[in-house]
Amino acid sequence: GIQVEQSPPDLILQEGANSTLRCNFSDSVNNLQWFHQNPWGQLINLFYIPSGTKQNGRLSATTVATERYSLLYISSSQTTDSGVYFCAVAPRAGSYQLTFGKGTKLSVIP
Amino acid sequence: DGGITQSPKYLFRKEGQNVTLSCEQNLNHDAMYWYRQDPGQGLRLIYYSQIVNDFQKGDIAEGYSVSREKKESFPLTVTSAQKNPTAFYLCASSSRGGTGGYTFGSGTRLTVV
Numbered sequence: 001g002i003q004v005e006q007s008p009p010d011l012i013l014q015e016g017a018n019s020t021l022r023c024n025f026s027d028s029v030n031n032l033q034w035f036h037q038n039p040w041g042q043l044i045n046l047f048y049i050p051s052g053t054k055q056n057g058r059l060s061a062t063t064v065a066t067e068r069y070s071l072l073y074i075s076s077s078q079t080t081d082s083g084v085y086f087c088a089v090a091p092r093a094g095s096y097q098l099t100f101g102k103g104t105k106l107s108v109i110p
Numbered sequence: 111d112g113g114i115t116q117s118p119k120y121l122f123r124k125e126g127q128n129v130t131l132s133c134e135q136n137l138n139h140d141a142m143y144w145y146r147q148d149p150g151q152g153l154r155l156i157y158y159s160q161i162v163n164d165f166q167k168g169d170i171a172e173g174y175s176v177s178r179e180k181k182e183s184f185p186l187t188v189t190s191a192q193k194n195p196t197a198f199y200l201c202a203s204s205s206r207g208g209t210g211g212y213t214f215g216s217g218t219r220l221t222v223v
Contacts, residue, residue, distance in 0.1 A: 001169075004152075033211060041147075041198055043214040086152060088212075096160070097143065097168065098212065100152035 002027045002091045004101035012107045013077050021072040021104045023087030031090035032063055033098065034072050038083045046072070046085075077108045112137045116201050116215035122223050123188065123195065131186045131218045133201035139213070140206035142184035146170060147198040147217075156199075159184055160206055188220065196222050 003026035013019055025032075034046040047054050047061040049070065054061055058077075063070040074081055084105050088098035114135045123129045135142065141160050145153035155168030159178040173192025178184055184203075188195045201215040 031209060035212075035214075041200075041217045041219075043200065043202075045211040045213065048211040088153075096141070096209075097155050097158050100145075100154075102150075102152045 002029070002089060002099050004087055004089055004099055006085075006087050006101035006104050008104060009102065010105045010107075012109065015077060015079060015108055015110050017077050017108075018073070018075045019077060019106070021074070021085050021087075021106075023070040023072070023089075023101060025068050025070075025087075025089045027068070028092040029065065029068075029089045030092045031096070031098065032070055033088050034061055034070070035086045035088065036081075036083050037086060037103070043086070074106075077106075079108045079110060082106055082108045114201055114203055114213055114215035116199075116218050118218060119216070121218055121220045123220060124223060126190045128187055128189050129220065131188070131199055131201075131220070133184045133186065133215060134182055135184075135203045135213070135215075136182060137203055137213060138181075139203035140181070141204045142178070143202045143204075143212070144168075144174075144176065144184070144186045145200045145202065147200060153200060156186065195220055 005024045032050045051065045058075045060073045084103040086103045088100045117132045143158045144156040157176045159165035175187045199218045202212045204212045
């Protein structure tokens with residue numbers, strides 16, 4: 001099946017700093033999503049972005065499908081950004097279901 | 111407000127028991143999914159359903175069963191055949207075919223005692 005690798009696995013930031021999270025995947029995709037899991041376990045969909053660039057406030061994401069990677073940018077980080085960020089993909093051919101990476105754990109300190 | 115409701119939030123199971131986790135959605139989504147999350151790990155797919163009365167095994171279906179009798183509901187039963195059931199279980203829904211974004215419930219933490 002499709003492989004998803006996220007980096008870095010852990011990231012500690014000072015409040016106000018910017019960061020870039022990366023997601024590499026092993027095959028062509030027709031679905032790519034970024035999620036944020038808060039400390040209580042709730043998963044929130046941030047972006048549906050199989051290709052191109054999107055922005056939502058301080059967050060933006062870019063997927064370069066031809067090179068099989070996606071980037072999530074967090075600007076002016078806040079303590080509420082802490083948690084785990086997951087990238088999930090579904091292959092272009094075959095199943096529709098999302099395969100998740102292991103996540104990047106982000107800690108934003110005051 | 112539309113969303114997905116999972117219950118209970120916490121569940122304790124004795125050895126040899128079957129337990130059922132509830133998942134209800136009012137988003138009018140055709141597709142529903144069950145994922146399992148272990149500490150420090152990503153999510154792994156247990157079962158999914160694209161339409162009523164149809165469901166498919168995911169990557170780790172052994173020891174689990176599901177039903178999809180109504181569009182809004184997709185309960186998961188953790189059977190006694192599941193040897194290591196302690197985990198965080200998450201239910202999600204999406205439009206049919208998985209396009210667009212997934213919406214997740216708040217999860218159920220299952221512990222074997």
